[in-house]
Amino acid sequence: MEAHIVAIADTALTPYSFRIIAVGYLSYRYLKLNTKSKNHKNMNQITEDKLNKLLSFTDENVISRFMDMYNVSETEAQDILLETLKFLYISQISGIFIPDDLLILDEMWHNFILFTPLYQKFSIEYFNTPYFHHLPATKAEKTQRKEDMKINPDKAKEKYLKKLEFLLSTTYDYFGAETVEKWFKIYPEKYSKENIKKLRK
Known part of the structure; x- marks a missing residue:
């Protein structure tokens, strides 16, 4: 039986100020790198072509x-779709998640999934799976995160920082500094939750 690939959507319950510190530090660290490791396992082997x-x-x-x-304009929508496709590619890697700052990619993904025949064909062609699943965080996971923040906020923030670091480094490894800057600097401002609400018709 063919395995179904699963991608996880997650949201981080961290203060805005912490996000700024975390992303600022990580962006500085990875935008300065000159090499890419791509030492990730469990990736569907998609050729460069x-x-x-x-x-x-x-x-x-x-x-x-x-x-x-x-x-949004057609050009803007196309750009968001492109970034969503990038995310779908790296979401094959365990530990990759969608933070609140990339909510606009999640919105495009939801939109794409609604075209079920097309999405199923896409899943088979590009990910060799009957359906590339999208699973949001469970109620238990969200409850646990809230409890962790209450019990030990510093430890919870450190745990999130490590998750964010992995997401950022993986993004850099596969798509370079330009995508890192777009996802972790431009999009969080351009497509914040407040701005997404304003854009919604």
């Missing part, structure tokens, strides 16, 4: 529906 094809994927209906929901 196929990865380029994945990143050139688009669909007028997916874009159109997103523009129906949000006040």
Whole structure:
């Protein structure tokens, strides 16, 4: 039986000030790197040609529906879809999650999934799985995070920082400094929760 690939969507319950400190530190660290390791296991072996094809994927209906929901241009919607495709690729790696600052990618992913025949075909073609699943954090996981923050805030923040560091370093390894800057500096400001609400029609 063919295994189903699962990607996890998660949100971090951390203060805004902590996010700024964490992302500032990590961005400085990884934007200064000159080499990429790509020492990640459990990745679906997609050739460079196929990865380029994945990143050139688009669909007028997916874009159109997103523009129906949000006040963005077609160029902007295409850009968000491209970044979502990048995220889907690295989300094959255990430990990758969607922080609140990348909520706009989650919104595009939800939009894409609604076109179920297309999404299933996409899953088979690019990820060799009948359906590339999207699982949000469970109630138990969210409850546990809240408890951890109450019991030992410093330890909980350190744990989140390590998760964020892994996400950022993986992003850098596969897509470079430009994507790191977009995901961890530009998007958090341009597509904050408040701005997403304003963009929603």
